[in-house]
Amino acid sequence: MLLQRISLWLSLGSLSLAGVIPRDAAQLESNSVLLERQDGACTNGPLTRQCWSSGFSISTDFDAKAPPAGKTVTYDLDISNTTINADGHGDKPVMLINGKYPGPVIRASWGDTLVINVHNSLQDNGTGIHWHGVRQLGSCQHDGVPGVTECPIAPGKTRQYVFKCTQFGTTWYHSHWSAQYGAGVVGTLIIDGPATANYDFDLGTLPITDWYYKPAFELNEQALHSLTGPPLPDNILVNGTHKNANGGGSYYKINVTKGKKYRIRLINTAVDSHFHVSFDGHPFTVITSDFVPIKPYVTDQLAINIGQRYDVVINANQTAGNYWFRVGYGTACSNNNILSSNIQLGAILHYSGAPDAEPTTSGVTLKTDCDDETTLTPFVPNTVPTSVVPSAGELDLNHNIDAAQNNLFTWTIDGTTQIVNWNQPTLKTILNAGNDFGNNSNVHEMTTSGSWYLWWVQTTTFIALPHPIHLHGHDFYIVGKGSGTWDGSTTGLTFNNPTRRDVATLPAGGYLLLAFPADNPGIWVMHCHIAWHASQGLSVQFLESRGSIGGAIGNVDGFNQGCTEWGNYWKPGNHPYEQTDSGI
C-alpha cells in the first residue's frame, strides 16, 4: 500500500504538494476535477481504486473511449445435457456450461478482447450465448441472439464470439435461445477496471437465482398456456447452492477477515424473481448499477430485479462471527414455494476464526416491492437533450390469449408478439439488403446516426405487472417512469445525468421513458427479462443506422458459417422438436 501511495504522489507531480490522496468515496467525488487531470497517472490499488492506466480512470466516459489494444483473453465453453443436485433436493435435468452451475467466471480487463468458443454438445437443441450488457460496439454479430444477430449454434457445432471490453464492471452471460437459460446455461463475467470506492479484496461475483425442480422447457410450456400466471420456483441458489425446504443442502459461505473491505458483485440471474438483499450488521457502499459506475452511497438493503447488477463494498469491521446475507422476495410481483417453509433465504457472511455455524443474527426488514433503486447517479455525468421528447416512439404493451392454440398467452407490442425465425436472423436480411423482416419481428428503425431517440414503453393491458426491461447494445438513460399513462409533458422527467444502465423496471400498469443515442450500428433487441415473458414475445428490435452496419461490424464469416450449419440441421422434415415460443 505504501508503494502505491508513493507512486501516486510521484505521478501527481506538483499536484502532490496539495497533499490530496483520494482515499474514500466522499473524497473521490470532491476530487473528480483532480481525477480528470491525473487521468492515467496512478496505479490501481486498495487505496487508489479510481486509477487505471495512462489516459484512463474512473473519470473516463467509457461510452466515449476505452483503452486501446489490451490482451486477448480466450475461453472455451461447452454446453451439455446433464443433471445437477444444487440444493440437496435431488438430481434435476439441466443444461450446463462446462458441467457447472453457474458456468465458469469469465474475467478480462478493460480494453481487452474476449474470444469465447462456444460448443453445442446438446443433441436436440440449438443454442446461442448473449453477453448481457456488453455494448458490442461495432460487433453486433457477436451479441448472441438467435434469430436476430445469428442463426443458433447447431448440435455438434462451435461458434466463436469475439468482442472488445469497452466497459468495465460486472455482468453475466446466458443462453438467449428459447427458455434455455432457465435450464442452467448461465455464467458470470467480470471486466476489471477502476472503481468509485476503495476496497482491499475483490470477492468476485455472487449470482442469485430462483431454482425450479422441474425442467425449464416443461415449465415454459406451462407458462405459455397458463391463464393464472407461470408456475412458482421451488428454491433459490446463491452462487449455485442453498438449503432446501427439508433442511438438506448447504448455504454459500462468503469468507472475510476482520478489518478488511471487500467488493462483492451481486447479480440477479433469475427466471422470474425480484430480490431484495442485505448483510446483517453490515451497511454497505453501492458503487455501480449494472456496468455504470455511480456516486457511491451507503445503504442497508438493495432491490435487484432480473438482469440487474450492483457492485458493493462491505467493511468487515464487526465482531468476528457468522452473519446472514439475506435474500428476500419482491412478493409484489414474484413468489417462491420455499417461502412457505421456515428456511432462511440467503448465504453466510463468515469471518475467519469464527466457528462453522449458521448465523443467529438479526437484520433489517427487507422490502417486498418490485421497484428499482432510486438513488443511482452516474459518476461520469451525461445529459439527454430535451429535444427528444416530441418524437418519443410509443411502444404499447398489451397481451393476447389465443383460445384456438390451447389458450396460448402472448405479450404484444403495438399489437404484435415477437417470434424470431432462427433460419433467417434479422441481421442476415439486413446484410442481404432485404426489407422483409417477417410479420412478428417488431423492428423499429433508428435512421439518423448519432441522434438521440426516446422510447416510451406504455402499459395498455389491464394486467398490471412490473417488467424488467433490458436493452442490448446500449445503456439506456431512464428519463422518466411512473404509473398510469405518460401525458407527453416534460414535468418530472430527468435530462441532467439520469440513471443509465441496461435493465430498468417498467412500473406495474405504468410507463418507462428510455433514451439513447443511435451510435452503435446494428440490430438490438429490447425485451422483458422475465424468461417466460421473453418466450411469450415481450420484445422489440431496434434497427440502428442500417446503412452503416455492414461496414461497422466487419467480418461475418462466422455468422455465415453458423447459418449454413444451422440450415443443415434445422430443415423441413428434420425437427426433433418444434419452436413453440418466441425463440429468444
Ligand SMILES: *[C@@H]1O[C@H](CO)[C@@H](O)[C@H](O)[C@H]1NC(C)=O
Ligand atoms: C437430453 O437428454 C435426454 C435423455 O437422454 C434426451 O431425451 C433429450 O433429447 C436431450 N436433450 C437435448 C436438448 O439434447
Ligand SMILES: *[C@@H]1O[C@H](CO)[C@@H](O)[C@H](O)[C@H]1NC(C)=O
Ligand atoms: C462465487 O463462486 C465463484 C466461482 O467459484 C467465485 O469465483 C466467486 O468468488 C464466488 N463469490 C463469492 C462472493 O464468494
Ligand SMILES: *[C@@H]1O[C@H](CO)[C@@H](O)[C@H](O)[C@H]1NC(C)=O
Ligand atoms: C470459506 O471457509 C470455509 C470454512 O469455514 C471453507 O469450507 C470454504 O471452502 C471457504 N470458501 C471459500 C470460497 O474460500
Ligand SMILES: *[C@@H]1O[C@H](CO)[C@@H](O)[C@H](O)[C@H]1NC(C)=O
Ligand atoms: C464499520 O464500517 C461501516 C462502513 O464503513 C461504518 O459506517 C461503521 O462506522 C463501522 N463501524 C465500526 C464499529 O467501526
Ligand SMILES: *[C@@H]1O[C@H](CO)[C@@H](O)[C@H](O)[C@H]1NC(C)=O
Ligand atoms: C404476414 O401478414 C400478411 C398480411 O396480413 C399476410 O398476408 C401474410 O400471409 C403473413 N405472412 C406470414 C408468413 O404469416
Ligand SMILES: *[C@@H]1O[C@H](CO)[C@@H](O)[C@H](O)[C@H]1NC(C)=O
Ligand atoms: C430443447 O430441448 C428440450 C429438452 O430436451 C426440449 O423439451 C425442447 O423441445 C427442445 N426444443 C427444441 C426447439 O428443440
Ligand SMILES: [Cu+2]
Ligand atoms: Cu415481463
